[in-house]
Amino acid sequence: MSNSGLQPTIDLEVYRYRPEQQAEPTYDTFTVPLRDEWVILDALNYIKDELDGSLSYRWSCRMGVCGSCGMMANGEPVLTCAAFLKSYAPGSIRVEPLANFPVARDLIISMDDFMEKMNRIQPWIITDEEKPLEEGEYLQTPDQVDEYKQFSMCINCLLCYSACPIYGMEPSFIGPAAIALAQRYNLDSRDHGQETRMDILSTDDGIWQCTFVGECSEVCPENVDPAGAIQRYKVTSTNDWWKSKLLPWTSKQ
């Protein structure tokens, strides 16, 4: 932090990568006003508006719900619209794109991998037959909602993938948010797709490498607890594994 004149300021060291101009990333340092109410995203907007219009990053809601603005701040994955500058002062903030993803430009990562994985786990209600609308809603008690509610809070910000040591080493790992989403539907009383999703997840070795250290749950801004989802999956699938071994013998007709 420096104090030029009356207005306190803070320095942001920002990762830059413009594929058309540079082969390797660089860092640019910008000095921005240090305001109590400003989050990192406000500082980036200040830079873009006033200092360098070519800085690129994603954002929209500025209220922690659209999931666009995840980045690394001093090496930690954060939602930049919820990370206040003052909590880093004095000292500078190094802002980088989310770790473990390919970088497309500046602070923008490629989302392709996550979008494919999300699709793969079939995140929708699977039923044999949907009842007619005229028959109204499916009943679901508050307790039944609570069963899956936590896993339905994921905003797809991808902080958990950035924090996940397994995903860092093995990008084919389907990863915390996708597993939590699978569990969100598996645990929903309206859904009957658990087996299908279990088949999909069971082909993923990554899950078994997850040691339940829980970095993903620690960085999650919505307390979704993907680590808990993975743990639950392991327990269920171990049971299923036993059943699949045992049933053919016990139920032989």
Place this chain on the structure above:
Amino acid sequence: MPVHDVVIVGGGGAGLRAAIAVTETDPSLEVALVSKVYPMRSHTVAAEGGAAAVIKDHDSFENHIFDTISGGDWLVDQDAIELFVNEAPNELVQLEHWGCPWSREPDGKVAVRPFGGMKKERTWYAADKTGFHMLHSLFQTSLKYPGIVPYDEWFATTLLIHDGRCQGVAALEQRTGRVEVIAGRSVIICTGGAGKVYPFTTNGAIKTGDGMSMAYRAGVPLKDMEFVQYHPTGLPGTGILITEAARGEGGILVNSDGYRYLQDYNLGQPLDVSDSNHPVKKSMELGPRDRLSQAFIHEQRKGRTIKGKFGDVVYLDVRHLGEKIIDQKIPFVRELASKYAGIDPVHEPIPVRPVLHYFMGGIDTDKTGSTSLPGLYAAGEVACVSINGANRLGSNSLTELLVFGARAGRAAAQFALEQSPTELAPLRKQVVDEDERITKSYLTKEGGTERISTIRTEMRDTMEDGAGIYRSEEGLKNTCNKLAELRDRFSNISLDDRSLTYNTELISVLELDAMLDVAEAVAHSARARKESRGSHQRTDHPVRDDDSYLMHSMAYKGDGAPKIDYKDVVITRWPPGERVYGQEQAE
């Protein structure tokens, strides 16, 4: 292949619902779903309070219809609201079947809560992240339909019109910067509102009115643009919304004297918060948003607001609800207030002020979402059917996305089925021109001196000054002139970034271009309407004038100022009357 059957621009609640409707109408139809952000980032995600539809026995369609008509100060098309109210329950049940985690009663039925201007509780909710859950349920459900082809992070820049029909859009792929044809035999615009035309708004960065501008430039009129909604309870500084559900659950508004000032504005008498009848529906804190935001301005003039770092505020007090109810019913309110205002609503009142929230106006459509341009449809906040009239009732909008998204989807599907196959060549030619226009205006242009942020800030300030909660000829004239000046200066704009890969500065300039169109339509429509109705309050014409203005305004793009025309409001069974609030106790 860039040729599809139906092209949908916008992946928010309306666009997703429309996409599913197209593919369910005929699974052989292919839908291009074009969105400038990944669909789950769309601003529907930010909606908190809930979605209205009559399902409980003590309620009736008639009630919902009448509440909306009077809430909209009789500028609501009555045939449209009638079918909307009728189709609303099935649409919300459909979303339930698609997995939306609606909050429930102990017996497992869907729960409802009271909302402003609604006579009965009829607002379905998923705690206070309703929009988030609706959007994610819709998006995830949409993934199961192979007929929906995503164009994520593609920015539509213009409509392609050939043979007198809309046949697609030109769109810029943000990751490569290339401009391409996305063709279809019909097009649905679902690009949402334009709150970013104002300085202080609950709207996210992406709500820049692109779709309104695209239609306007193609000669399609923008209807009722003077009607913009200020929500009475935004957090000062950021404009983050504190949902009306906070008042639906019993929160109260007080001024600097701790006085529930709404009682001075013809909104009824307060009941004590411990009274089992509190909050009384359609009364006090559950009055309509236009009236509550106007009351704030009067309090401010009387010096009874509280000075804050970011302007004057009043207090929204929910402390009496207690921690348990707050955490159960409005946890997001607690989270937002704690994070962004540094106060815990369990222990302190929340400072709030009116904040620009919603566009009642938009692309003129009929009940099927079709516009005056054959093949072009619109739905969601971008469209004006109108079911919202001069003031939208909270929680009607999320339902509108579903009802009219589905209707537009079905109509556009039908239209597409009736057309001959797309001829790509003439569309390609238009896209080459569009690409050249963008390149020359922004990427290779030399010598501009204006910065995006300067023009954008000046535009927002003049909108707030002249076209805010209270308006006058003088103020509106200044705003119209200022906007003309800004349009002029816009042609002298210069970008720092001339590259192609994720050039977000280029996106910003295209958005600013659109916002200037929208701002112009708002200001000129407001200037032409010399009466006060709903959210449009003229200090120089303070009363409603049904003889001259019981009509929708229609703004047509001109060479200079837009041409403002009028169209009749559809009145069927509910003749214009007085808006009455605060009378429920008496009944």
